[in-house]
Amino acid sequence: SGPPVYRSTTTAPVNIAVVKYWGKRDPKLNLATNPSLSVTLSQDDLRTLTTASCSAKFPKEDSLTLNGEPSDISGARTQACLRELRALRAKLEEADSSLPKLSELPLRIVTENNFPTAAGLASSAAGFAALVRAIADLYRLPNNPTELSVIARQGSGSACRSLFGGYVAWRDGTQEDGLDSKAVEVAPASHWPEMRALILVASAAKKGVSSTSGMQQTVATSGLFKQRVAEVVPKHMATIEEAIAKKDFASFAEVTMRDSNSFHATCADTYPPIFYMNDTSRAAVRAVEQINEKAGKTIAAYTFDAGPNAVIYFLEESAAAIVGTFYKVLSATEGWKDEAKSLSSEIELEE
Numbered sequence: 001s002g003p004p005v006y007r008s009t010t011t012a013p014v015n016i017a018v019v020k021y022w023g024k025r026d027p028k029l030n031l032a033t034n035p036s037l038s039v040t041l042s043q044d045d046l047r048t049l050t051t052a053s054c055s056a057k058f059p060k061e062d063s064l065t066l067n068g069e070p071s072d073i074s075g076a077r078t079q080a081c082l083r084e085l086r087a088l089r090a091k092l093e094e095a096d097s098s099l100p101k102l103s104e105l106p107l108r109i110v111t112e113n114n115f116p117t118a119a120g121l122a123s124s125a126a127g128f129a130a131l132v133r134a135i136a137d138l139y140r141l142p143n144n145p146t147e148l149s150v151i152a153r154q155g156s157g158s159a160c161r162s163l164f165g166g167y168v169a170w171r172d173g174t175q176e177d178g179l180d181s182k183a184v185e186v187a188p189a190s191h192w193p194e195m196r197a198l199i200l201v202a203s204a205a206k207k208g209v210s211s212t213s214g215m216q217q218t219v220a221t222s223g224l225f226k227q228r229v230a231e232v233v234p235k236h237m238a239t240i241e242e243a244i245a246k247k248d249f250a251s252f253a254e255v256t257m258r259d260s261n262s263f264h265a266t267c268a269d270t271y272p273p274i275f276y277m278n279d280t281s282r283a284a285v286r287a288v289e290q291i292n293e294k295a296g297k298t299i300a301a302y303t304f305d306a307g308p309n310a311v312i313y314f315l316e317e318s319a320a321a322i323v324g325t326f327y328k329v330l331s332a333t334e335g336w337k338d339e340a341k342s343l344s345s346e347i348e349l350e351e
């Protein structure tokens, strides 16, 4: 007995961008310099599970437990998410005085990833998406995924895309308040259910340069970045959206690889340069080139985020060729650790 405990549990999937978000026009609100597009992975493979509860019984301070360890929530990004969600709940309570005043209760958030948090596998995206959705559910907020994406974006930019399954665009928007900087579904996973992703973990070590400081340095010092934003990304967005609509894998793959190359080129163009890819990553690039040459057409695409791990996109029909070839080529390459290999898995898409 005593005061009630209100509770809600949800999961959110990992997403891997094929047109990359890289650069903030507003670092406080996480407003991007360019639109981006991602594919959401299946929750059977990589996901965050989050339970949000609130009660007058709890200690007064909000708390967060991540994979069993107490975690700091005093950061501005997490605080922004909590503040916005509480404000939306408070509005509901104002309009309907019969509602319990959950907005005034301390929150307890318990979150778990079913993959190594430090492996550089976009854990912040799934993490903030799950946090926002769990609290929105707890508060019975009527907001749709696109509206929630505006809040999740403030936790981590890429998190806004994890509110949807399938093929998701982050429209960067033009408003200063960021209310038009949000995620939208381009196509559900069922539109192109043959899409697969293979994740190759080159290093499970935490990345050297955080995405926030890498972006800041790129915006401040790279000349190439200006061309990427003005010319390269708009072309890539248009081409890949058309490729998805037509289920044209060769076109999807070419944009994916070109955009990853373009993003890493702007990193190398900063002063001092930033290198996220390493020799092991480059071996994966060559393996994809060999696979495509041997097939006589483009059946595999690589992409790299702010770290050395490769994500390989392909269609189910090519699974044997791709997974087999990777194992052969990379088992002979130093740097692909055994524990990393066992982490590699064939990932299906999230509906």
Ligand code: PMV
Binding pocket: 016, 017, 019, 020, 021, 022, 036, 122, 124, 125, 156, 157, 158, 159, 211, 212, 304, 305, 306
């Ligand atoms: O959301 P952040 O701040 O972790 O940045 C993500 C940046 C990339 O993963 C490199 C690209 C992307 O669009 O996800």
